[in-house]
Amino acid sequence: MEDLIGYQQNLLVHTQGNFFRYLHTEVPWDQRMIAIKGLRGAGKTTMILQHIKYFSEDGDKSLYVTADHPWFYTHTLLDLADQWYKSGGRILYIDEVHKYLNWSRELKNIYDGYPSMKVVFTASSALDIYRGESDLSRRVLTYELAGMSFREYLELRYNIKLPKLGLEDLFSGHMDQVAKTYGMLENPLALFKEYLISGYLPFTETSKETEYLTRLYHVIDSSISYDLAFIQNYSAAHAVKIKKLLGVIAESAPFEPNISGIAKKLNLGRDTVSNFLQHLQSARLLNLINRPTQGIAALQKPDKIYLENTNLSYALNGNPELGTIRETFLFSQLKNAGHRVELANKGDFLINGKHIVEVGGRDKSYKQIAGLENAYITADDIEVGFGNKIPLWLFGFLY
Template sequence: MEPLIEYQQNLVDEVNNDFHRFLYHRLPWESRMLAIKGLRGAGKTTMLLQHLKYGQPQGTKSLYITADHPWLYTHTLLDTARMWVQNGGQALYIDEVHKYANWSREIKNIYDGYPKLQLFFTASSALDIYRGESDLSRRVLTFTLPGMSFREYLNLMYGRALAPVSLTELLSNPIEISSTLRKQIEIPIPLFHEYLMKGYLPFVHDDRGKSYLPKLMRVIETSITDDLAFIENYSATHIVKIKKLLGVIAESAPFEPNISSLAQKLQLGRDTVNNFLHQLERAFLLNLANRPSEGVAALQKPDKIYLENTNLSYALREHPDPGTTRETFFLNQLRNAGYKIHLAGKGDFLVDKTYTFEVGGRNKSIKQIAGIPNAYIVSDNIEIGFNNKIPLWLFGFLY
């Protein structure tokens, strides 16, 4: 197992404990088996290595392996676990498990066969862990790691130690919260717009964002051509059509889809187009928004389609529409923070079926939400809110 130990050591040497993604401290690391899904580049690998290096009790024997390591050309994951346990191993970290063909069956066998071995693994956000050929639903705890919030971006790039704010706190006292944060951040609006363009994924820190957008384009490409293609067994023709579909949406998001028209343009069936949309959402490339509905209606075509985050807008379009960018950010941050968000009948968004939000620029009026209880204006390019008008950048502190 020397090649694996050497490979692990090279990676661990480069990992520090300076910055943690928000999910790191929420995970039940004491669990026997833990899965972390998420967009490429969101920091899943770093979280595993940070826990291996800093989070395990003193003396715990831990092994990291990535599922496309050459070691697995001649060994199975089950063989690797058996050898590690025989060598006194107590924890096994498997990165990008979706790249291993029989992952669910072997993970189940490892879990059942070695009850004293802790098992942690990461997977593409596009992977349905519970849909594997072996039943893991009673064995694994699964968590999803989205991209960074505006708060995390400031902490990573500018060495802050800013704490998250709940939606209830934000709505009840936006003036005091925004005033306090403005003193700590000093120039929130320019930094916020910087984040909207290139702040969602932690690799922005590598060179202060100079090569961020080209790297993000590679994330998009790999998410489609590697992750989705491997997981869903797509043909080269399907991959080309998925890219065309994403391109059409990027040019006109927020996109109100006519599935029949899209199907005709792409020469695909309606059900296939609808499946592609939901798979692109699972891959963290789209956010599908619907009006509140019950039962089967919620499974039909989306009422509106957004790119998953604002950085994608800048990667896929030369000049993104500011109004679209605002709505994309708001939807993204609320969903990532765990709130239920739908399209509103009046206003833009309905959150937890309680709060209505109209998202706009500095001079956005209350006209569209007049008379609606628990309704708020969310405005870009203002530093401090007043009455029911709240700065857009504040919603970047929810996680």
């Protein structure tokens, strides 16, 4: 136990409080059991350590551990909870819980056996909290930490602090919202291009563009070779196949998939390809999208496939098409902000079943959405919009 306490103290000494991810203010930290999922590198560990150091009223009763610490070679999570509780501890923060074999069963036992103990745990996005060996659905509140928004990038990299925007406010008053940034945000288009290439994950703060993309590639590799392989019981051969699948998608995303064609190219079954696509989406490496539909049709195959964020496009493709980057960015930001995004019959995206958006450059016309209600152009390469033409970069302030 002393080793774990010393490990925590060392981490807390090096934890800084100059920047906090958006999710920190949304998590109800006083609840008995909380799960925080997210892509590797999104900042889950830092957010927990910041909470202990700067916000916890029971810091001396809080213990942070990582589930792959050598202490667990000879002890269990239940052992930890028992020893910590008897020592006066009342809050456990367990990082990377998916690396612990019997995580769901032992978390359930901790919840049921120690009513005064609070547990916060993190896991890969790929982990299905509600399909563990034991039922945690009635016990745990789950939150997802997405990659950074453009707004967060500006704060972390340049200390430019700007408020979040509501989607309805953006549609109805985008010119007013842009006016509020003047004086605080000069040349947003240049900063926006930086973000699109290397601004999605917090390690952008200490990395040059080439270093960032190299680290991002390692995130991709680890997410497949370790996280997905462990969670989905992939063999080494399966991990190779899923990397090839991601490579095929990166060459042509966004595209309407031919599942049979992909399966033949990779020498896999159709069902296997469909499962791999779902696993890559759960790991936040892909975003799958469908047209509005009823019943189970949407579960059979996606109508279109995108990489999850624009940084992935640059890491995996090197020179992605500008149109691809624009659509990938808008879809990602809207989805991360909690909005329902579907393919529109006219225009590119249907948002929350109400707003239609067409994505393009500064000269994009209204031709594709002519005569439609609640239809907008989201245009790149403009600082200020007019009427129903909204600057694309402004959608980076939704969270």
